Amino acid sequence: MAGPGPSRGPADAAYAGLVRPLLLPTWVVIGILMVVPVALMAVYSFLTKEFRGGVEWDFTLAAYDQFFVTRGLFGDEPAQIEWTYITIFARSIWQAALATGLCLLIGFPTAWFIATRPARTRGVWLFLITIPYWVNLLIRTVSLKFLIRETGPLNESLMAIGLIDSPLPLVNTNLAVQLGLFYSYLPFMVLPIYAAVERYNFALSEAAADLYASRWATLREIVLPVVRPGIVAGMILVFVPSLGAFLAPDLLGGAKTFMIGSLIDEQFKGSQGNWPFGAAVSMILMSMVMVVLLAYARAQGRAGR
């Protein structure tokens, strides 16, 4: 219900001159932490690679050319599409999408459960969800590897109760990467959905039941559409970092689960690295994410009208 805003009194005019100085810290933070690094990366992606890492100030499209085009092993064949990196991208998108789906499947009921507890116990549940985040992501990912390795507690206890005869080879599989991504980003799904469900008016569910909707129909027709902004926010918050993740694929996956994050990571390591190429891959990844987010923002804007 948009009413006319409060009229601007003389006091507002006096403060108008202060707005810019007061916004200065914001601009400094955004400038230093966001604009400068991204600009640096953009510039680097157009520079020439120097041996033993680093760059030469020679502008070229070589990094992007390397990503999309191949001319054979010795560079003397006709130009063709280079599938290596596109495949890595496709695999990363698939892995991130799977992780997002898994987080949604587990995260929605979890968020629902927490949001429907009495107000005083909700805080405790939320606290429990966030506790693992006090520990560094690297440590947590390594611990996960210890948990699921062939001589780890998971396999040993499964064998002890006789469910399996030989240990399951979980490490270096897609499943392990999924588990890692799921474990890393679950709270990013739970928290926004929790916030949406907590605001949900349960009289709407009663109204739906009163109008002959079954429980399933109520969920599908009323609950999910109404809490959708929370679900979408959670999906974005899980999908985007999963797409660029490198710890989980690196530590839990193998050659077959190589993802974008690891590809970029490699380009900045030691003398084998290629800084312009790493920067170019980052730029391509970022533009993809931007396109998805802009499309979502536009869709939201249209729905909100």
Place this chain on the structure above:
Amino acid sequence: MTAAVEIRRAVKRYGSVTALHRVDLSIADNEFFTLLGPSGCGKTTLLRMIAGFEDVTEGEIRLFGDDIARLEPNHRPVNTVFQHYALFPHMSVIDNVAFGLKMKGVDAATRRDRAGRMLEMVHLSAFADRSPAQLSGGQQQRVALARALAPDPKVLLLDEPLSALDLKLRQAMRVELKQLQEDTGITFIFVTHDQEEALTMSDRIAVMSEGRVQQVGTARDIYEAPVNRFVADFIGETNLLEVEVEAVAGGVATVALPGGHRLTCPSATSATGRHHLSIRPERLTLSQDADLTATVERVVYLGTDLQVIARLDGGTPFTLRLQNAARVAAPEPGARVGLHLEEGAARLLAD
């Protein structure tokens, strides 16, 4: 004839707290029936039990003969107008109205047609494609009404639907609701704490207090022949005087008024001893032929009426209402006046 809704010995307990004590009610088909009482009296609990949102601890709820007490709400052919409307925010007005039909499996063309006619009935055809958030409170209220009526329920339940509206709108909606009930022929069960609402719309009213039905009757019954102190006090204004009952026989009591006069009046109790006498403030006249004498303390001008606040000789506060007619001279504060009770003005109450 089978009652539209028959509630038999219905009990509702929350743990050790009893919200409803053995309620028995029979609501006729095509009746505008109101559950009236202060907050916490159990009226909303009872309505929610009929809708299916609350379990019935004991007893039966029959809808045209069928016991529905154990059915899920989506299997009960009754619909509800919620206090704060509970319109679906992500759907247009017409989709809201058509929702019940959609869940019942009615095809899209038929339900759009029927929803359209429902909106016409509540004068909102022009708003069909708006979102509920774009409507005023009164308009949302009408959408809620159209939505609940669209599936053609056997009984419509209304949970204080007018309480969120401002006074003028509330008064207009009362007339409209009553008209709608007569036009559709659907049984309405209306919950309110507002006695004026109850008195103006209802065919019959159940006055509730502390989880019990105190009295069931027409507006005239409960106003003019309240059975107990609670009903007399809750409905309208009244003066309650503690009096000595000298004799009761055949529903008529002889009581001694403070000041010595004797009075015979209808009685809701058969016991002698000390009881309360209810005297409606508008059933008194100023007269030399006085049943009671009082000293005027204040006169309040109310437009159509004058409210006279006085004190009886025994010290009991006492209020009367005089019509503001030209020929009536307003008494002055401090004046001693004689009060004459009209025929049927007083009634002896059970406690």
